[in-house]
Amino acid sequence: MVGEVIMRGIMRYGILSWILLFLLPSLGTAGYKKDFEDAFLTKPWAGEQIEENVCISCHASQTMKPEFQEITEAWQASWHAQNRISCEHCHGGDPRDAALAMSPQRGFLGTPKDKDVPEFCGKCHIGILTNFLESGHGKALKAGEKAPNCVVCHGSHNIQKASIDIISEQLCTKCHSYERAKIMKVALFVIETRISQLEQRLQKLKREGIYPGADEKSLFSTQAEFRTLFHTVDANLVRSRTDEFTSKLDQIDKNIQDTYHKLRFRKNLSAFFMMAFACMGVIIFLLTKTKDE
């Protein structure tokens, strides 16, 4: 009996002393090991993997003129940044090598002249480039006349997701009257509105737990194809192909409806399982009560 009490005491206080032995040095270390603290606290707690980019680090530094510093801030808020289109994708160069970042040997292009901007953007936006060069804007630009290039309407570093809101009286009347642009906007309205609605519905599907990757791709390519049409500013061309785009969007719409139909079926089936288990539970509970009686 006495032995048991002693053993219990040893176990209890032994473990407590052991815990204290760990806790006290940790408190001590916590108070005095500043180096460790500094090293730890400077680390990002859940750090994003940031790609090394000397263009951004250099342009954002205090050594740059304020207008150059603003470029990085504008880009960081842009649609390009959201889609990880970085400096070198447009301007060329090597963002990993500070010494040769702006070397022509590394493909650095610098800032294009106004008339070269369409080709600059058209490296990626190929269909739109062809379409734009066929337009009055494009032809005038290439002829060396005063005409808008891409950045006049879309902006450059702070470029945002394109929408028909860009076609506005405020913007167009800087150069000419708004009538023709307005006709164009009306022609685009049906398809553009539909695309925007479908985008929202696909987002909603994602929130319901379904990833509509194929439909998202299809909508993106339909939208991209549609946008290759209207830089010519030819409303008749847009109207003539509206049906074709409508049928493509109808297909995506149908897929979304089918998915919602499937979701309803799922809900009903799982509700059936829930009811079945609940009923079996009630039956067993009643059986238990009967036995108790």
Place this chain on the structure above:
Amino acid sequence: MLTKIKNWLDVRIGLNTIFQTHVLDYRMPKNTNILYTLGFIAVIAYATQAFTGIILLIYYIPHPDHAFRSVQDIMTQVPYGWVFRQMHAVGSNLMIMVAMLHMVTVFLMGNYKRPRELTWVGGVLLLILTIVFGLSGYLLPWTQLSYWATTVVTSMPTAFPVIGETVSQILRGGDHVSETTLSRFFALHISILPPLYLLFMGIHLFFVNRIGISATPFGKADEEKRPLTEYKRKTYPDGYPYYPRFFQKQMYMMMAYFTVMFFIITFLPTLYFPDEANVPADPFNTPQEVRPAWYLLAPYQLLKLIPNKFFGIMLQLILVLIFILWPVLDTQQEKNVLKRPVLRGVFLSLIALWVILLWWGRS
């Protein structure tokens, strides 16, 4: 036909004797309540996870380029794949809840007390394994949610000096959560943890069976105050038979478990799938809210609140240690928590603290 099979087995392995001894003649203490079934529900939860997990394993591809797509295929292309995935995802959370509830009820009823210290230790280890199960499975769908939650959780060991970085590197297989992390977590989730869990579950059940069930201290008290000098299995000759009465309770609770599971799948299908859970992982794009799964939110929040990370992690490790070794530390013979106001107060405060930290971590 069935009788013939039964007789065939009986003459060879004594089936009737096993049934008679372990089912019909097995007596339960008179004052057991419905909470005594929680251990059984945890076993059912594990079995459900194992079954649905095997189905998912047929279609899942553990590679960053395919993991997300394969999970989406399970949800949209595989016939009824969504049922198994939802059952697995919801089940994993319910299993942790059941295991936690089991520990809390065992604690409140003082059933961890001698001679059941080893049963308690085994139970705590099973709870830790369950959480590791959840943690390792969380990354597998390779979504923004799982990627960044794993980044946060694997950052936690770095708070520990000297070996912290190494532990984190071992978990991740590098500086960041990557393809290697996915492979490691996949291997852990499907081939290391299941046999380990079964082993610990076997040991736990062996202890439960060998020592005998502990009666609740409420109602007619049944406190073991005899000196612990020799092995004696606790039996209840005047108790009620396990079958059918207690078995019915177990079945009733099992139905309740699946009802809750399908209630969540039906009415709250996105409870465990917020928006980030439906977007493929992107290591270059941190979502606005990065946080671990709910069961790790309290320790994560505590670690964030304590400015000294070393102290924070040590405090947590010590709390876990105290939790594991509690039966040795608590030498009072009184089992009834209602007669122990200090213990009751401390315990309720800890539960309240856990809930506050969880809620705080969420917001």
